[in-house]
Amino acid sequence: MRIAVAGALGRMGRAVAATVEAEAGLSVAARFDRPGAAGEGLVSQDAALAAADVVIDFTTPAASVALAQACAARGGPALVIGSTGPDDAQRAAIDLASAKVAIVRAANFSLAVNMLLGLVEQAARQLGPDAYDIEVFEAHHKRKVDAPSGTALMLGQAAADGRGVGLGQVARHARDGITGPRPTGEIGFSVMRGGGIIGEHSVAFVAEDEILTLSHSARDRTLFARGAVVAARWVAGRPPGLYDMRDVLGFSDRG
Numbered sequence: 031m032r033i034a035v036a037g038a039l040g041r042m043g044r045a046v047a048a049t050v051e052a053e054a055g056l057s058v059a060a061r062f063d064r065p066g067a068a069g070e071g072l073v074s075q076d077a078a079l080a081a082a083d084v085v086i087d088f089t090t091p092a093a094s095v096a097l098a099q100a101c102a103a104r105g106g107p108a109l110v111i112g113s114t115g116p117d118d119a120q121r122a123a124i125d126l127a128s129a130k131v132a133i134v135r136a137a138n139f140s141l142a143v144n145m146l147l148g149l150v151e152q153a154a155r156q157l158g159p160d161a162y163d164i165e166v167f168e169a170h171h172k173r174k175v176d177a178p179s180g181t182a183l184m185l186g187q188a189a190a191d192g193r194g195v196g197l198g199q200v201a202r203h204a205r206d207g208i209t210g211p212r213p214t215g216e217i218g219f220s221v222m223r224g225g226g227i228i229g230e231h232s233v234a235f236v237a238e239d240e241i242l243t244l245s246h247s248a249r250d251r252t253l254f255a256r257g258a259v260v261a262a263r264w265v266a267g268r269p270p271g272l273y274d275m276r277d278v279l280g281f282s283d284r285g
Contacts, residue, residue: 167222
């Protein structure tokens with residue numbers, strides 16, 4: 031299978047290329063980055079798309095949208111998107127492109143994180159809002175530009191799904207000053223940025239007499255690259271559509 035790596039000069043791009051090169055049956059068919067970027071072995075986006083069966087993309091939401099539209103316009107290749115922080119319009123544009131090309135989009139490609147999502151949803155279903163408050167915490171390196179992280183939002187969504195409410199109705203993204211008592215059912219988010227933290231996420235269910243914390247720590251960003259490569263193997267040859275890691279891992283009916 032031929033893999034093209036978008037954002038090849040970035041930290042994740044380099045990790046993806048190294049992971050692909052170490053996998054049997056896979057090859058790095060092309061490496062490309064933003065227009066005008068200089069680096070040995072880089073090709074244009076058009077050349078990369080022509081050479082690949084699947085593109086793995088850890089860039090920015092705007093770049094991911096442009097890439098998805100380019101893949102859709104030519105009917106392929108399939109696409110694995112790991113950029114985080116898209117707005118509603120960018121999500122909609124990728125949704126539209128998926129009508130013509132198979133796309134796996136996920137905020138986190140870790141198997142353990144995707145297991146954590148299921149555990150959070152189950153816990154939220156059983157630990158009701160009258161007794162248990164929910165707080166989502168995440169920490170990342172100082173170079174990360176979006177907050178809360180896509181994974182934190184996924185965890186918040188899982189908690190909201192477990193309680194059968196819309197996340198937008200109960201999310202609290204900041205507290206400062208005289209905020210008053212905490213509303214029943216609120217799902218809070220807190221964020222830390224600093225140093226080289228790869229990724230820390232936790233969800234706390236806090237009652238008057240006990241606290242349950244479910245957490246995940248990333249120790250090496252190659253775990254995300256490995257997950258993206260698993261997704262690339264899975265999505266190659268799939269019909270057009272928008273998929274996620276639940277599909278890839280067989281957790282959904284479509285998997």
